[in-house]
Amino acid sequence: MTIAFWIFCVSALAVLLAFSLAMRRKGQISTRAAASYVKHGALVVDVRSPREYNAGHLSQAFNFPLDELEGSVAQRVKDKSRVILVHCRTGLRSKKAKERLARIGYTNVFVLGSYARALKIVTGRAL
Numbered sequence: 338m339t340i341a342f343w344i345f346c347v348s349a350l351a352v353l354l355a356f357s358l359a360m361r362r363k364g365q366i367s368t369r370a371a372a373s374y375v376k377h378g379a380l381v382v383d384v385r386s387p388r389e390y391n392a393g394h395l396s397q398a399f400n401f402p403l404d405e406l407e408g409s410v411a412q413r414v415k416d417k418s419r420v421i422l423v424h425c426r427t428g429l430r431s432k433k434a435k436e437r438l439a440r441i442g443y444t445n446v447f448v449l450g451s452y453a454r455a456l457k458i459v460t461g462r463a464l
Contacts, residue, residue, distance in 0.1 A: 364432055364435075364448055365428065365447075365448045365449065365450045365454075366422070366447035366448060366449065368457075368458055370447075371422060371447065371449055371458045372458055372459075374420045374422060374447070375397070375422065375458065375459050377420075378420075379419075379420040379421065379422050380399065380414060380419060380420065380421045380422070381395060381397045381398040381399070381422050381424070381449075381455070381459060382398065382399050382400075382401050382410070382421055382422065382423045382424070382434070383395065383398040383399065383400050383401070383423075383424060383425070383452075383455075384401060384402060384403040384406060384423055384424070384425045384430050384431055384433075384434045385400070385402065385403075385425050385426055385430070385452070386402050387400060387402060389426060390402075393452075394452075395452075395455060395456060395459050395460065397459055398424070398455075398459075399413075401413075403425070403430045403433060403434055403437075406434055406437055406438070407437055407438070407441055410438060410441075410443070411441065414443075417442045417443050417444060418444050418445055419443075419445060420445045420447070421438065421443060421445065421446045421447070422446075422447050422448075422449045422455075423435055423438075423446060423447070423448055423449060424448075424449035424450060424451065424452055424454070424455035425451070425452065426451060426452050427451050428448065428450035428451045428454070431448045431449060431450060432448055434446070434448075435447070435448050452464075
């Protein structure tokens with residue numbers, strides 16, 4: 338195997354990794370905007386399972402598991418224009434949560450992404 342082959346392989350891997358990271362962040366609110374919303378009283382919603390939530394969560398976060406989300410939020414949040422910031426373990430369920438809440442009329446739902454990112458934004462601490 339030649340050096341050119343290995344350079345190609347490493348370059349392809351780097352491009353794939355960069356694309357993967359970019360796609361993971363796609364659709365997430367900016368750190369600055371999220372911090373501002375938190376400061377002004379946004380509702381922080383953790384859509385992980387109760388078991389995940391009980392293993393460690395943000396003190397400001399309410400646990401509305403994804404499979405119970407629509408009913409839980411509709412019952413507790415009457416103002417459909419209220420700012421809601423959703424997060425989960427990796428960011429995948431929070432994207433689904435945003436879609437589900439938009440379908441039932443919530444207009445200011447934003448994806449924080451992963452628990453680690455939410456922790457950093459809300460508390461200023463990292464995992």
